Amino acid sequence: MSHYLDLYDYRCRVATSYHKRNQALLASEDPALTLQRFRKERDNLFASHPQSALDEEQKREFQGLRYFPYNPALRFTVTVNTNVASESQHMTLSEQESLNMTTVGQVSLIVDGQPVTLSLYWLDIYGGGLFLPFRDATCPQESYGGGRYLFDTIKGSTPVPIPNETGWKRMILDFNYAYNPSCAYNPRWICPLAPAENTLTVAIAAGEMKFFNV
Incomplete structure (x- = not known):
């Protein structure tokens, strides 16, 4: 049962890395250096932690995740529009697992001159949480x-x-921190994916790229 403690430790480490990132950005530290430190911590977790998304064979060959270069143009200050229909979506993850999520808001931004709208969801499981998945034109060739x-x-x-x-009526969406779901690394993971309404025709060339264990 120690894997439950490992999982708790992993989530604590992830939460700490995001807290450190937020504190650095709020203190006006250099965004590119902050991102570099964040990515180094993430790579270290993947390389060594018992609850890494990688299996043991992948860890032995792991040389770091692949990322798009830092792009400050893909960092947006947005206002969450909560005057939206509260639609519930049921997602079947496997024969044993399913997930409900509810639309709680939308954000609008301009990417390369194109208007983009993304829905923000609440995951309807114990405790709940905010969730923003997306799919863009870099999929599936680059991401x-x-x-x-x-x-x-x-x-x-x-x-x-x-x-x-x-x-959180206003927030910063920094796509340089976009990351893959665990199922991107190997088939033992099952993950909720972006619904059709969060599928974009524009490329978001920032954040984590497609995983290749080379």
């Missing part, structure tokens, strides 16, 4: 074909807060 996550607060990943503001 994972099932899409990526920007945050999943149940697992410790978070959006970036606005300096000197409380609450």
Whole structure:
């Protein structure tokens, strides 16, 4: 049963890395250096932690995750529009597992001159959490074909807060921190993927790329 303690430790470490990132950005530290430190911590977790998404064989060959270069143009300050229909979606993950999530808001931004709208979800499981998955035009050639996550607060990943503001009606969406779901690394994982409404025709060339264990 020690794997439960390992899982708890892993989630604590993930949450700590996001907290350190947020504190650094709120303190106006260099965003590129902050991202570099964050990625190094993430690579270290993948390389060594018992609850890494990688299996033991993959860990032995692991040389680091692949990332798009830092792109400051893909960092947005957005206002969450909560005046949206509260739609519930049922996602079948496997024969034994399913997941309900509810639309709780939308955010709008401009990427390469194109208007983009993304839905923000609440995962309807014990405790709940905010969830922002998306799929973009880099899929499947450059990024994972099932899409990526920007945050999943149940697992410790978070959006970036606005300096000197409380609450989350406004937030910073930094796509340089977009990351793959665990199922991108090997088939032992089952993950919720981006629904059709969060599938974009524009490329989000930032964050984590498709995984190749080379």
